[in-house]
Amino acid sequence: MKPVIKGNSIAIPSSQEFLTDVDVFIEGMLRGYGTDESDVADIAISVSELVNNAILHGNESSLDKAVTVTISRNVDRIEVSVADQGSGFDPSEVKNPIDNGNLLKEVGRGIFIVRSLMDEVAINATDRGTTVTVAKNI
Amino acid sequence: MKLTDREQDGVIVLEPRGKIMGGPDATLLHDKLYEFIQAGKTRVIIDLSRIEWMNSTGLGILIQGYTTLRNSDGQLKLARVTDKIQSLLTITKLESVFDAYDTVEEAIASFN
Numbered sequence: 001m002k003p004v005i006k007g008n009s010i011a012i013p014s015s016q017e018f019l020t021d022v023d024v025f026i027e028g029m030l031r032g033y034g035t036d037e038s039d040v041a042d043i044a045i046s047v048s049e050l051v052n053n054a055i056l057h058g059n060e061s062s063l064d065k066a067v068t069v070t071i072s073r074n075v076d077r078i079e080v081s082v083a084d085q086g087s088g089f090d091p092s093e094v095k096n097p098i099d100n101g102n103l104l105k106e107v108g109r110g111i112f113i114v115r116s117l118m119d120e121v122a123i124n125a126t127d128r129g130t131t132v133t134v135a136k137n138i
Numbered sequence: 139m140k141l142t143d144r145e146q147d148g149v150i151v152l153e154p155r156g157k158i159m160g161g162p163d164a165t166l167l168h169d170k171l172y173e174f175i176q177a178g179k180t181r182v183i184i185d186l187s188r189i190e191w192m193n194s195t196g197l198g199i200l201i202q203g204y205t206t207l208r209n210s211d212g213q214l215k216l217a218r219v220t221d222k223i224q225s226l227l228t229i230t231k232l233e234s235v236f237d238a239y240d241t242v243e244e245a246i247a248s249f250n
Contacts, residue, residue, distance in 0.1 A: 016161030023159060041191045041222050048159040048193045098231045104205060106198035109230055113194055116229045 014059035042117040049110035050082035058084030139163040155188040158196030180212020187218035217245040
């Protein structure tokens, strides 16, 4: 299975070796929209966090399950959704990474960073997968 | 991500380039850091000026390096932190953990 691009979506097998494919696709779309470079970086970082979560925690690196990333833009807003086919991992359940006791933990900051960089984060976790939709006002 | 390294005044200077987003790229920095620790070289600077951006995976690698070096009586310091990475360090409160310097020379001098 290889990355498949259809219009404004890219689907990848659940392996981190395809993170770069997603990044090239997303940054290409964002630059095509004429997005400010600082916003490109914020959105690219956020998408990388969500795709990592989808691969590792959602699909548990099962190569026969896909992660699908879809991007869209209207006048003043860019929206990206990241969908996995796992059993409903809810990334909002992680502990607060800026509590003193968690500061030196090596993992657990992904969704916190996404919430900091994006204007909206919506998580829809079901037993057929999790879709995280993020939006940034531009 | 690409990675170069050099030794200057007894201090290891690592210079990663590109993006740190997870997967194979991320292990490169992690493995290099451990190579130097195994060789007993425990004064390390990471020059971040050529990193376009990193995500939480990159921060995790920095923390792991910081902790491991500290446990080996060594130290990890940062130099030339970009605005984007500084913003992440601020958001995550990790700026209180890492010593960061405007230049590599200042970071090297801080070890003496």
